[in-house]
Amino acid sequence: MGLPLYVSRNGVLIPPSQASVPIFNSALYGAFGVYESMQVANGVVFEQGAHLVRLARSAGILELPLPASLATFERWIAEVLAVNAAPDCTLRLFVVGAENGGEVTAFIWPQPTVAYPPALYAHGAPAITFEGQRFLPEAKSLNTLVSFLSRRRAHAIGAHEALLHHGGAFTEGSNSNLFAVIEGIVLTPPAEAVLSGVTRDVLFSLAAENDVALREARLAVRDLPRWDECFITSSTRHIMPITTIDGRPVGDGEVGPLTRRLMALFEAYFAQATAREASVLRR
Ligand code: PDD
Numbered sequence: 655m656g657l658p659l660y661v662s663r664n665g666v667l668i669p670p671s672q673a674s675v676p677i678f679n680s681a682l683y684g685a686f687g688v689y690e691s692m693q694v695a696n697g698v699v700f701e702q703g704a705h706l707v708r709l710a711r712s713a714g715i716l717e718l719p720l721p722a723s724l725a726t727f728e729r730w731i732a733e734v735l736a737v738n739a740a741p742d743c744t745l746r747l748f749v750v751g752a753e754n755g756g757e758v759t760a761f762i763w764p765q766p767t768v769a770y771p772p773a774l775y776a777h778g779a780p781a782i783t784f785e786g787q788r789f790l791p792e793a794k795s796l797n798t799l800v801s802f803l804s805r806r807r808a809h810a811i812g813a814h815e816a817l818l819h820h821g822g823a824f825t826e827g828s829n830s831n832l833f834a835v836i837e838g839i840v841l842t843p844p845a846e847a848v849l850s851g852v853t854r855d856v857l858f859s860l861a862a863e864n865d866v867a868l869r870e871a872r873l874a875v876r877d878l879p880r881w882d883e884c885f886i887t888s889s890t891r892h893i894m895p896i897t898t899i900d901g902r903p904v905g906d907g908e909v910g911p912l913t914r915r916l917m918a919l920f921e922a923y924f925a926q927a928t929a930r931e932a933s934v935l936r937r
Contacts, residue, residue: 662734662762664721673761675750685797686751688712693767693889695928697741699731700889704852709747712793718751721758730762740764744890748796768890775917778897778909779814781827781886782807783875787820791848801828815886817899824873827886830894832873833857835883835905835912840868853887853920860919866912883910885917892924893917 661673675682690709693700706724713720722730731745743764750759784804789797804816805828816828825843826832831851833842840861842854861868882905884896893916895909 656766658734658738658740658763658765660734660737660763662730662760664757664760665726665730665733667734667737670763673763675759679750679756680753681751681756684751685795685799686716686718686753687796688716688718688749688794689796690745690747690794691889692745692747693924693928694735694741694743694745694764695924696930697735698928699735699745700924700928701852701856702728702731704855705747705889708794708850708852709749712795713749715790715793716751716795718749719758720749721760727760727762730760734762735764738764743767750796770891770894774814774894776909778895778904778907779886780812780898780901781815781817781884781896782811782813783824783900784808784816784818784828785820786818787825788818788849791825792846792850794849798829804828814894815896817896819875822875824875827888830886830888830891833868833885833887834873834881835910836877836880837882838867838912840866840912840916841871841873842868843873844870851887851889853889853892856923857887857893857916857920860916860923864915864919866916866919881905883913885913893920 657670660667661670663673688709690705692705706727710724744767745764748761752758786800786804788800804818808816815830817832818825824832826848831854833840858868884904886894886896895913897904897907
């Protein structure tokens with residue numbers, strides 16, 4: 655699957671060549687819009703409900719009226735997945751605002767799932783630190799310049815992700831949530847300062863069910879040498895270990911035991927939630 659056959663624009667299925675935003679829409683310059691990226695496996699959209707609730711929350715923070723109810727979004731998603739015959743993909747959903755009563759437009763389309771190199775999971779990925787902060791961090795808005803620039807810097811030097819910090823504390827990855835393990839406790843920056851990731855939320859439930867100590871806490875940059883383990887989470891990556899930061903090893907530089915345990919718990923949960931039977935049950 656390269657380009658999709660069809661893109662959904664407010665529920666109307668159009669060819670990708672017509673899926674465009676007019677340059678005259680000044681909302682574009684303000685990045686006045688919100689988006690979601692969801693994983694689809696066996697025809698099941700993983701945690702679709704949570705993604706759509708977050709879409710509504712992000713839109714609310716921007717005071718951007720969504721063009722349809724969440725139930726209608728669910729229908730549009732099902733339609734675009736069916737017409738593209740895309741049971742396994744990353745589903746992109748963009749809601750682009752408009753100034754002063756213009757039409758708010760939702761675009762939904764499938765794209766190939768990113769297959770990250772298995773070595774990043776087996777041995778861990780390299781990350782860099784980057785000073786900066788997303789504007790309105792609780793919203794998944796189209797204003798992602800700091801993410802874009804920080805990730806570009808990371809990729810330029812062969813690192814996988816950039817870990818954002820400001821005011822002396824880490825917040826999140828450029829497009830992921832950040833976790834550190836210190837003395838057997840998994841810590842992640844408080845939800846007020848970051849995007850509350852769907853993967854992050856699932857991890858909180860799994861940790862609680864499996865007696866893993868996981869808490870929100872300020873992650874001071876100066877405490878980096880105390881980190882025993884580190885990992886990031888996102889819909890496309892699931893849980894990915896980070897074993898070097900700015901060229902220095904995290905802990906002993908190996909993927910740590912708590913990271914491995916959470917990876918296994920998450921993969922089991924994902925497999926169960928997206929099993930073929932789940933797809934049949936939901937039809
Ligand atoms: N990004 N923090 C930021 C800034 C993100 O952009 C993302 C997701 C996350 C993780 O959220 P979730 O677990 O719900 O995917 C955290 C997606 C993958 C993207 O940019 O396409």
